[in-house]
Amino acid sequence: MITLYGMPDSGNCYKPRLLCALTGRAFRHVQVSMLDGGTRTPGYLAMNPNGKVPLLRTGDGRFLPESNAILTFLGEGTRFMPDDAFTRAEMFAWMFFEQYSHEPTVAVRRSLMIYPDLAADATAERLAETLEGGGKALAVMEGRLAQAEWLAGDAPSLADLCLYAYTHVAPEGGFELDAYPNLTVWLERVAGLTGFRPMDWLPDD
Ligand SMILES: N[C@@H](CCC(=O)N[C@@H](CS)C(=O)NCC(=O)O)C(=O)O
Numbered sequence: 722m723i724t725l726y727g728m729p730d731s732g733n734c735y736k737p738r739l740l741c742a743l744t745g746r747a748f749r750h751v752q753v754s755m756l757d758g759g760t761r762t763p764g765y766l767a768m769n770p771n772g773k774v775p776l777l778r779t780g781d782g783r784f785l786p787e788s789n790a791i792l793t794f795l796g797e798g799t800r801f802m803p804d805d806a807f808t809r810a811e812m813f814a815w816m817f818f819e820q821y822s823h824e825p826t827v828a829v830r831r832s833l834m835i836y837p838d839l840a841a842d843a844t845a846e847r848l849a850e851t852l853e854g855g856g857k858a859l860a861v862m863e864g865r866l867a868q869a870e871w872l873a874g875d876a877p878s879l880a881d882l883c884l885y886a887y888t889h890v891a892p893e894g895g896f897e898l899d900a901y902p903n904l905t906v907w908l909e910r911v912a913g914l915t916g917f918r919p920m921d922w923l924p925d926d
Pocket residue numbers: 728731732733734755760772773774775786787788789820
């Protein structure tokens with residue numbers, strides 16, 4: 722069986738858990754947190770030298786870091802990996818957008834606001850630049866979702882799961898989602914997928 726190492730309230734860690742829930746794949750969950758130094762222990766660094774979660778351990782003992790790489794590996798052969806080459810590339814475009822434009826703004830602003838340990842980094846300048854950048858990223862999503870039900874092609878893909886993770890908790894980072902009506906309906910659409918589980922869901926031991 723696969724193992725996911727992660728923090729329950731991290732969007733990056735939620736992405737592969739959500740995919741497993743939606744595809745009915747069993748997994749073990751091992752809680753590792755950046756807040757108590759868990760990602761910096763010698764044992765964890767031996768598995769992921771970059772010292773971040775999530776991390777996947779495959780059934781045969783190989784390790785794979787990076788949430789979107791894990792999604793791609795676990796998504797192979799599922800309904801969330803488009804068959805058509807162009808649609809698949811569009812899906813990857815959204816996943817790269819997530820890592821470069823959305824996560825560093827929407828997710829980082831949320832972290833600055835919810836984790837007391839990061840309060841010292843939450844300067845007025847940092848909060849202003851992440852608010853502006855996050856607003857731009859959400860507007861890009863709103864533009865797509867005003868014209869289509871899903872981010873890539875005409876069916877749910879890994880891109881929707883990837884971007885759902887931090888978008889649905891964006892209000893915790895001070896982003897007002899009422900300004901993005903099509904995005905708000907899309908959040909409900911993702912949450913309505915069969916097998917959906919919320920961010921705080923963890924498998925039974
Ligand atoms: N690009 C990585 C980012 C992972 C990441 O930043 N994880 C955070 C938790 S959300 C972490 O482990 N931070 C620990 C640290 O930076 O020391 C991914 O998508 O998996």
